[in-house]
Amino acid sequence: xxxRLSAVDVGILAAYAAILVAMGWYYRxxxxxxxxxxxxxxxxxxxxxxxxxxxxxxSSISYIxxxxxxxxxxxxxxxxxxxxxxxxxIACRYAVGYYRRTQIISVYSFLEQRLGTWGxxxxxxxxxxxxxxxxxxxxxxxxxxxxxxIASDGGGHRTLIxxxxxxxxxxxxxxxxxxxxxxxxxxxxxxxxxxxxIIFCAAVLxxxxxxxxxxLMARAVADHKFSLGSLRPSLADRTVWVMLxxxxxxxxxxxxxxxxxxxxxxxxxxxxxxxxxxxxxMGIYIPLTAIFLYIGTALYAFYAPGGRGLPDTVxxxxxxxxxxxxxxxxVGLRGLVVAAIIAAAMSTVDSALNCSATVYLLDFxxxxx
Numbered sequence: 001x002x003x004r005l006s007a008v009d010v011g012i013l014a015a016y017a018a019i020l021v022a023m024g025w026y027y028r029x030x031x032x033x034x035x036x037x038x039x040x041x042x043x044x045x046x047x048x049x050x051x052x053x054x055x056x057x058x059s060s061i062s063y064i065x066x067x068x069x070x071x072x073x074x075x076x077x078x079x080x081x082x083x084x085x086x087x088x089x090i091a092c093r094y095a096v097g098y099y100r101r102t103q104i105i106s107v108y109s110f111l112e113q114r115l116g117t118w119g120x121x122x123x124x125x126x127x128x129x130x131x132x133x134x135x136x137x138x139x140x141x142x143x144x145x146x147x148x149x150i151a152s153d154g155g156g157h158r159t160l161i162x163x164x165x166x167x168x169x170x171x172x173x174x175x176x177x178x179x180x181x182x183x184x185x186x187x188x189x190x191x192x193x194x195x196x197x198i199i200f201c202a203a204v205l206x207x208x209x210x211x212x213x214x215x216l217m218a219r220a221v222a223d224h225k226f227s228l229g230s231l232r233p234s235l236a237d238r239t240v241w242v243m244l245x246x247x248x249x250x251x252x253x254x255x256x257x258x259x260x261x262x263x264x265x266x267x268x269x270x271x272x273x274x275x276x277x278x279x280x281x282m283g284i285y286i287p288l289t290a291i292f293l294y295i296g297t298a299l300y301a302f303y304a305p306g307g308r309g310l311p312d313t314v315x316x317x318x319x320x321x322x323x324x325x326x327x328x329x330x331v332g333l334r335g336l337v338v339a340a341i342i343a344a345a346m347s348t349v350d351s352a353l354n355c356s357a358t359v360y361l362l363d364f365x366x367x368x369x
Contacts, residue, residue, distance in 0.1 A: 004326070005149045009335030016193075016339045017170045020186055020346070024174025027182040037179035038105055038358045039267045044184050046273035049264050050280025052187040055347035056260045057285050058194070060142040062292060063344045068317035070296025076229035076243050081289040083247025084255075088282045091255040092275040099262055100271040106362040107262040124363035127259055131352045139164045142345040145322055149338065167342065168349070175350045180267055183350045190343035195288065197340025201321075202291050204328065205298035216301040225297045259355040299324060 005013075031037050044052075069077055104110060108127070112120035143163040150159060174182050209216040220226070230239045255261055255278070265274040299320050303310045314323050325337050 005335060005338065006331045008332050009338065010150070012332070012335035013339055013342070016342070017166075019189075020170055020174050023186050023189070024177035024182045027178030027185065030181055031177070031179035034361065036181070038354075038361075039263065040179065040181040040184065042267060042269050044181070044264075044267040046268055046276040047280055048184050048188050049268050049274070049277035051191045051284070052184040052347075052351070053261055053264050053277060053281035054284045054288070055187040055191050055194075055344075056264070056351045057254070057281070058288065058344055059138050059348035060145065060341050060345035061138060062289075063194070063198070063341045064141065064145065064318050064321055066289065066292035067296035067299060067321045070225065070293040071300045071320055072296075072317040073238075074225055074227040074229060075293050075297070076227075076238055076240070078289060078293055079228060079240060079243035080247040080250070081286045083244060084251050084282050084286065087248060087251040087255055088278050090252070092278050095256045095262075096265050096274045096278065097271055099265055100274055103266075105263065105266055106359055107257055107259050108359065108363050120363055120367075124359050127359055128356055131356045135168075135349050135352050138345050138348055139168055142167060142342060145341060146338065148322055149326060167345065171346050171349045172353065175353045180263070180354055183354050184264070184267065186350065187347045190347040191284075193336070193343040194340045194347070195284075197337040197343075198288065198291055198295070200333065201325070201329075201337060202295050202298070205295060205302060205324075209298050209301045216304065217298065218301075219304045220297050220301040223300075225300055259359055260351050263355050263358060264351075295321065 030041070035041065066077060098104075099107070102110075106124070108120045108124040111123050143160050146163050147160045174186060178186075209220075228240055229243060230237065231241075232239055233241065235242055235245075264277065268274050268277055296317075302308055302324070303320065310320065310323065314320060325334060329337060
């Protein structure tokens with residue numbers, strides 16, 4: 001792939017990692033008790049918690065896979081995002097208040113009250129195993145993406161391992177040092193980097209696809225790339241009905257019963273601010289998803305016949321956006337966009353690490369050891 005990271009780009013990434021570690025070291029002085037590690041002493045502003053909730057919803061998977069879906073098919077993933085609106089209302093109306101009033105930190109302690117010890121242990125263990133798999137996939141994907149920019153001939157596998165270890169180590173360090181406060185404030189910074197990177201890419205693609213006498217975007221419109229999917233009464237394909245069912249059920253699981261989100265509800269001072277954080281998160285996540293999908297559609301137009309065209313080495317939809325970053329963005333800005341993709345990964349991994357530690361402490365160590 002052309003357009004490997006320059007020394008300037010690598011310097012930007014190194015400085016970004018150093019800032020994250022420094023933030024973890026700074027918040028270490030406030031992380032003296034297990035409660036401060038888990039819920040930051042209930043002192044996080046609603047807007048910061050909202051950005052952290054939004055970050056937990058997105059990852060490097062979203063950064064690459066969502067544009068790839070729009071490039072390959074259409075805008076059907078936006079249905080999943082829109083389903084968050086009624087689910088967020090349910091979460092704010094019933095779940096957030098309950099968790100705050102009962103002072104629950106581990107959501108799985110609720111299951112012990114209703115089902116017994118086995119329900120708590122089963123759910124907590126399932127969550128930990130899911131987090132292990134999710135973190136592994138996210139680190140692998142972001143490492144795979146970065147290796148396409150910096151791997152030398154014949155050293156791709158070794159470079160991939162080094163990248164996974166490096167990103168994982170930096171994330172562990174600042175999460176371990178600063179606890180939930182470091183997680184949320186680094187997520188705030190990483191959200192800004194992530195949003196800025198994706199908006200910049202969208203602006204570049206807009207300039208290249210909707211200007212001129214025969215804008216390239218017309219091809220995407222003609223090929224129904226903005227469609228939301230089929231209305232056929234079928235559950236065998238990704239129809240509108242399938243996406244509605246999936247969107248409601250998965251978002252219910254996320255906002256009502258996922259430790260990653262419940263723990264952030266508990267990190268703000270009041271119940272009203274916890275509710276506000278949910279709406280702030282959803283208010284950012286939905287348009288951000290639309291921008292991801294727009295980038296995928298714009299990439300389809302940009303590389304469609306009559307456009308730039310793709311090389312034979314790019315054979316999958318999830319390779320198109322990385323190829324665009326590598327070949328179309330200038331030095332320096334390329335490093336910033338790659339930093340945005342790493343930020344999307346780290347903001348999910350740090351939350352998973354902190355919440356997994358909390359679940360282990362409350363649901364296993366304090367309960368049985």
